[in-house]
Amino acid sequence: MSRSPRARTDDDAPPTDWLAELPHELLLHILEGVDDFSDCAAFSLASPRLGRLALRSDLPRFKDPLFAVAMRLQLAQRVAAPRRSPRLAAAIPPSPLTESILRKYAADRRASADYFPWLARVSPALCLSTELGGPGDNRIDIWRLKRGEESGAALRLRSLRYGSVVHCEGEQGAERLVRAECPDGTVEHFEGERDVERMVRKVRADGAVVHFEGERGAERKVRTDMPDAVVHFEGERGAERKVRTDMPDAVVHFEGERGAERQVRMVLADGVGHYEGEQGAERLVCHEFADGSVSYYEGEQGAPRLVRVVNAGNVGHYEGERGAERLVRSEFAVGVVGHYEGEQGSERMVRVVHADGSV
Template sequence: MSRSPRARTEEAPPTDWLGELPPELHLRILEGVDDFSDCAAFSLASPRLGLLALRSGLVRFNDPLFAVAMRLLLAQRTPALRRSPRLAAAAAAPAAIPPSPLTESILRKYAADRRASADHFPWLARVSPALCLSSELDGPGDNRIANWRLQRGDESGARLRVGLLRCGFAMFFEGERGAERRVRAVSADGTVVHLKGERGAERNVRTELPDGSVAYYEGDQGVERMVRMVHADGSTVVHLEGERGAERMVRTEMPGGMVKYCEGEKGAEKMVRMELPNGNVQYYEGEQDAERVVRMESANGNVQYYEGEQGAERVVRVVLADGAVVHCEGEQGAERKVRVEFANGNVQYYDVMATAGSTPQ
């Protein structure tokens, strides 16, 4: 027998009071929660509905500042006995401004998120006046630049981010004030450049392209050269060699385990070898886009030799692992044995019709 909500409440009060409401009202209530502190409190009070808001794509619950609000609320609910000695000392120290409930690492992580917005900085200043974020606008008109910094009370701290408002470009920084170094640059089209190195010597080490491909670089600032390109699906990896601006493709790891080797200058690389998953190795000759198979070394020790233009290569000779040599004639796909020279010096000739399609592998 089912029990009424009232009877269930009298016997064991529910921990999720909103669970008693009709489901169609849940999202309506969630849509009306617009303060990040309230969003966090709501989610802690009713994790089930907080998860519903997140999965439903409600803006406040999917904003990176929601994670900051959750950390803040959890820190405030942590019993004093469980606080670290550093936080306990900060809380006990006299100060004109109460100690910050947020840490520098949390604020840096928020500022590093591409979705972060300076529109929410007043909320940060309200909940954590001792340590928050500030934004200053420099430059005229369409050339305005937004500088994001850590803010310790009335004192400006380290630079975290610089954004060009007109084009949507943003540069991200790490390091203490006066020693900030560039670590990431994001363009409006989605290109992300990752940098490493000390201030003034930052070098490009990785570039994530809008199509999902990732390029890797080596070399000092100003002479970085591409050494590897990983396609979006991760199944194709191109390796390059050469100085900056002249990088040439030397090896491509392809889907299924095939590996292609190339030679030649940038833009004119030609395939010279292909390693197949079964252990066979094909060798090529010819200019770019006209490479033709001339030899294939099989895993079993046999070696096939080919003649003909690209796409019409035909087997003309097979050297078997035991030393025998098979000579063939005929067009591609219709090669036939015409003569076999055995290692002991014997030679055997074959009737054309009887040996059609019998090329050894």
């Protein structure tokens, strides 16, 4: 519940923001009735507290990108006003919108042709227009710059049949494709001059970003950035194969043709694991540790069992199922061989064969 405003006295200084004296509920009621972007901007400049309240309350007019446009127009008028003589004030129109502002608005997903009349009213010399083009069922809604009564460069094209949206940059007659928004949420980004635009990046609906290289028609996937990994690819278009996946705690290397890439190596903080086998059945065969020791394994994918450890010229041999491998023989660099018995963790040496053959 908001507090009632304090009663003013004769000793109080005149308020600089009369609207700030009103309770929030009444202010919101007033703001909800403001439906012109220019009025929204004027209210916000007259009372910054009011503008902040509207934004925090998610009032549609104040969240629309045209609100920012209206604010710029209002500020431009206020800056220019002191420089004008009273005689010229009525003759000089408000600062018009710039082409860059209109292009930025047209590129915004929240932009709507419903507000083009407002743009035409505040900036009749330069605004936006919409028209339909294309044959039959393939009609296209085209947004253009409009200079007076003349149509200018195309900025956005939307397929009425499929719902896809294409964004363009460049002067009229030289418009080039820069972005395509697909109905499934995918956004494709392009670079290059008109008629040779090449796709350089694709942002999928799941947040993954796919990067491409190569000329138009031969763009090949080179990297996919995901929230928890980065996947690298090599090969020509249509035959890109995965070669490496970078994860926070590991780097996995792959070999093989597209669709049959198999894991061959995994780099971890403590060393490198090597794998063999076809895709989906890769099995760990050895692990090279940072201290120089190497462990060898046998067994199918997901169930490797330790069979041998090589460390500084010494070789330990193990037997038993995974998780219960026990040391059965140690071959030392000096030529001595030790034999062991007992379960894992409690192996005991039962025989030693020396280099001269004595036991």
